[in-house]
Amino acid sequence: MSEHEYKFEVVMTCSGCSGAVERVLSKLQGKPLPLHTALIVSRHRSHTLLLFAWMQGVDSYDVSLESQSVVVRGSAPFDTVLEKIKKTGKEVKSSQVVR
Numbered sequence: 554m555s556e557h558e559y560k561f562e563v564v565m566t567c568s569g570c571s572g573a574v575e576r577v578l579s580k581l582q583g584k585p586l587p588l589h590t591a592l593i594v595s596r597h598r599s600h601t602l603l604l605f606a607w608m609q610g611v612d613s614y615d616v617s618l619e620s621q622s623v624v625v626r627g628s629a630p631f632d633t634v635l636e637k638i639k640k641t642g643k644e645v646k647s648s649q650v651v652r
Contacts, residue, residue: 556612558651559631561623564644571618573641581611581629581637609633624651 565571611627611634625634631650638645 556626556628556652557631559625559634559648560651561625561635561638561648562621562646563623563638564646565616565618565621568618570641570643571616574623574638574643575614575616577637577641578611578614578616578623578625578634581627581634582614621646 563574565574609628609630611625611629613626615622615624617623623638631648635645635648
């Protein structure tokens with residue numbers, strides 16, 4: 554599983570704003586996000602072995618009210634992380650995949 558790093562510039566005016574972003578990211582941390590995909594590992598006349606891939610989540614994050622930035626590391630898809638941050642109602646001015 555590949556490790557990603559995403560950086561977001563988020564408008565946060567107080568500790569309540571940064572706390573809201575931290576709360577949504579903490580819900581992604583340490584919990585696998587299910588993929589709706591199964592890989593067929595082997596197939597035999599009487600059975601099929603499926604491998605379900607579902608370890609995608611946030612390993613760590615840094616929310617800085619001072620620099621108006623959010624850095625997220627993990628294997629969660631970029632769109633999932635962006636959607637969660639936007640659900641706080643905070644404006645995301647820019648976003649980028651760092652690695």
